[in-house]
Amino acid sequence: MGALNVAASWVGTTALGPGRRSVVWVQGCPFHCAGCMSPDWIPDVPARSVKPAALAAELLADPGVEGLTFSGGEPMRQAAGLAELIRAARRIRDTTLVCFSGYTLRHLRTRPPTPGVPDLLDEVDVLIDGLYVAALDDGRGLRGSGNQRVHHLSGRLADCGYDFAGRDRSAEIAVDGREALLIGVPPPALLTVFDAAVDHVRQSSIGGRA
Template sequence: MTTLSYSPWQTGGLPLLNVAATCAATHALGPGLRAVVWVQGCPFNCPGCVAPAWLPMRQARVAAPEELVAELLAHLQVTGLTFSGGEPMLQAVGLARLITLARQQRPLSLICFSGFTLDQLRRKPPGPGAAALLDQTDVLIDGRYVANQNDQRGLRGSLNQQIHYLTDRLIGFDFATGPRQIEVQVGANEVLLVGVPPRGAVTLVEQALKRV
């Protein structure tokens, strides 16, 4: 039996990712058509988190970056990736490997969400690979979610979170005040709510699904 270790997950020295969910195509998490990886596990437990099932540090789907690249780039019109979770910076080694491999196939943009601030990531990163992932990131949306600062606009969950343009690739996109979009994507074994939902949206979707 293979032994897995967290941050990063690895076997035989090769980085793996502990994945909560993926989405091969969405317009709800950044400009253009994007593919998304949500990782499993987060240390923050922010009140009002929209994905509480993805907080525990438990094994979900363990996959190699090489496997995920083929899945995420299956749609030929995908122009960018978005990393969220969970906490991506706990699995920075695997995610940095993933975006490196993906960019060998096409010139993708990268948006990354993190509960850690940019200053924390630079001064005292939570694990290996954070600097490498930041080097690959075009836009970092950082900081913990604070429910009473949710202004219902843009891709940041709450006003305390900062939007850092680490490159000029996505400089023309309004991450702070643009209208939010959400998509409900129904798969064979799961229903994904994709996007940064307005207050109350998660409850409404859950209630609607119970009536189906």
């Protein structure tokens, strides 16, 4: 199996699905939604290259992690590698899977954009599908805008008490060296504050080196 092209990953968060989870954001997305919160991860350029089995071990190094979340970028463009990743994780221990996609489930089933899509869909417990539409961002739930749908493909997380569509939003800011990562689907105002803070730090850093 080939390597995944990963924009970022994080071990142990409660901001992207039920329980404690690890997250993979893949690099590259064919869509250009206005207001996308991760525009740096849209270009299809090389980022971190990592084998699925190695990444699975890394993501489950925290024994409290009970699930993975795939986001991006567009996970379905790397579906075969992500299917291998979740299978490798499940060989380590039982792990739930939440996956985001800009494609609708109907599109994925009728015209899969890559050959690995059916394999990945077979592994997904919850798919949150559809493009982000800023005008329909109601500030609720794990989906970014009201047009996006929550599909309980396996039913495994349907009764876990986690309201994917209507819950109050939460987000975490993780700092790793000089990089800051906003984890979660934030209330719109938080994203604005985060972007301004990152710009401020970058400007200060440029000024400091000049």
